[in-house]
Amino acid sequence: KTVEEIMRNSDLALYRAKDEGGGEHCQYEPTLHAHAEERRKLEFSLRRALERDEFELHYQPVVDANEETVVSFEALIRWNSEEHGFVRPDKFIALAEDTRLIVPIGAWVLETACLEAVNWPTHVRIAVNVSPIQFQKSNFVSSVLNSIAASGIEPEQLELEITESVFLEGGSGNVEIFNSLKRVGVRLALDDFGTGYSALGYLQKAPFDKIKIDQSFVKGAAEVGSVNAAIVASIVSLAETLGMDTTAEGAETMKELELVRDLGCSHVQGYVYGKPMNVESA
Ligand code: C2E
Ligand code: CA
Ligand code: CA
Numbered sequence: 001k002t003v004e005e006i007m008r009n010s011d012l013a014l015y016r017a018k019d020e021g022g023g024e025h026c027q028y029e030p031t032l033h034a035h036a037e038e039r040r041k042l043e044f045s046l047r048r049a050l051e052r053d054e055f056e057l058h059y060q061p062v063v064d065a066n067e068e069t070v071v072s073f074e075a076l077i078r079w080n081s082e083e084h085g086f087v088r089p090d091k092f093i094a095l096a097e098d099t100r101l102i103v104p105i106g107a108w109v110l111e112t113a114c115l116e117a118v119n120w121p122t123h124v125r126i127a128v129n130v131s132p133i134q135f136q137k138s139n140f141v142s143s144v145l146n147s148i149a150a151s152g153i154e155p156e157q158l159e160l161e162i163t164e165s166v167f168l169e170g171g172s173g174n175v176e177i178f179n180s181l182k183r184v185g186v187r188l189a190l191d192d193f194g195t196g197y198s199a200l201g202y203l204q205k206a207p208f209d210k211i212k213i214d215q216s217f218v219k220g221a222a223e224v225g226s227v228n229a230a231i232v233a234s235i236v237s238l239a240e241t242l243g244m245d246t247t248a249e250g251a252e253t254m255k256e257l258e259l260v261r262d263l264g265c266s267h268v269q270g271y272v273y274g275k276p277m278n279v280e281s282a
Contacts, residue, residue: 012036039095045083046092046101050108054080057112058276062127062247062269065261072125072159074269075113076276077105097133106134107143114151114158116279127159127189132166141180148186155185161212162188164196167205178206189247193235203242211239213265215250222255229263236264 117126221228251270
């Protein structure tokens, strides 16, 4: 009934259209208001989560496909919120990115993961997910170096997992960041490969050590008539040509494990070997 209400409601419909990727039109519905309200509450709690010490890291093993030894653990963040209970990363990482809270949260993840890894045998690496937003901060490289130095791990023990959206948002500056990290010995992995644009030029531009094949290709790859096996095989041959390792993500069954091993994936990560677990179990 008021101008303010019309403006607010059309704004909510606009956000919805943008969330769906743009090039859309959406109508206002009352549920949009409820979602926005829920998001506002989640953001309010997320702003306090670090100081309240509500985050924890879990670790999932990455296994050498042939030797069956643990080569690294991926650090995966968990949020136990006082107001919202256990919140899945799928639900709060995007919000943390929108609000740029991912910068302090990501720094905490990096520091905590390195401090933990120093207690492990030196041949076991620690893999840390890095959001494109973190790359936009000019001090990103020095914050990585500080985390390494403060913990006492070797730079070669640290692997940063990056999704290809970093190329869409960062431009050529990111390639320089990759090169600086490589010069000190930090390893780089291209995460969720196959889900985005998967422009092959990215592989040429940046010095990745590893391609992580997204779980959507691994799941069901063992079923008859699935084209996923062919996709995995071609990613593996591409990676081998470029001298990169491959990790098949999300292998859950023995069948899937055998298949990705036969297809030549050098590493496997998935429930078949272990779910993300707390630090003591890791
Ligand atoms: P991701 O980097 O692709 O991490 C792998 C996800 O797959 C994890 O979900 C893991 O629990 C799940 N997973 C592993 N093996 C299997 C399997 O065999 N079957 C199934 N169904 N799932 C499996 P999680 O922990 O919920 O994390 C979701 C996403 O949130 C991650 O996807 C990553 O993109 C993001 N994330 C998690 N921690 C961080 C972090 O510290 N920083 C940033 N920037 N993102 C993070
Ligand atoms: Ca990852
Ligand atoms: Ca992934």
